[in-house]
Each structure stands twice: as C-alpha cells, then as structure tokens.
Amino acid sequence: MANRKGETLGAAAILMIAGPTISTVLGYRVLDTDYQDGGFSYNVTRHGLFSSVAFRF
Numbered sequence: 001m002a003n004r005k006g007e008t009l010g011a012a013a014i015l016m017i018a019g020p021t022i023s024t025v026l027g028y029r030v031l032d033t034d035y036q037d038g039g040f041s042y043n044v045t046r047h048g049l050f051s052s053v054a055f056r057f
Contacts, residue, residue: 005034005035005036006032006033006034007031007032007033007034008030008031008032009029009030009031009032010029010030011027011028011029011030012027012028012029013025013026013027013028013050014026014027020056021055021056021057022053022054022055022056023053023054023056024051024052024053024054025050025051025052025054026049026050026051027049027050027051028047028048028049028050029047029048029050030045030046030047031045031046031047032044032045032046033045033046
C-alpha cells in the first residue's frame with residue numbers, strides 16, 4: 001500500500017510587459033515530494049529558475 005506523505009509546490013515570479021504584444025516572466029520554483037511504498041522511498045526537492053516569453057498577435 002502506497003503512503004504518499006506530501007507534495008509541496010512554491011513559486012515566485014516577476015512579470016514584465018514589453019508592449020502590447022510581448023511579455024516575459026522570470027521566477028523561481030520549488031517542488032518537494034515525499035513518497036513511500038513498502039521498501040521504496042522517494043524524497044526529492046527540485047528547485048530552480050524558470051522563464052517564459054509570450055508573443056500575442
């Protein structure tokens with residue numbers, strides 16, 4: 001039987017609008033996972049920067 005203790009996601013971001021057609025986002029996120037199933041244990045924290053660019057037309 002699986003025992004999923006928890007999963008947590010946190011993020012912070014800054015949005016910059018460069019005009020009516022272009023916007024960018026720069027941020028940082030953290031994903032923490034704690035999972036156990038019998039003798040298998042998975043406890044990982046992943047984190048890092050993310051960015052995106054959007055073009056509207």
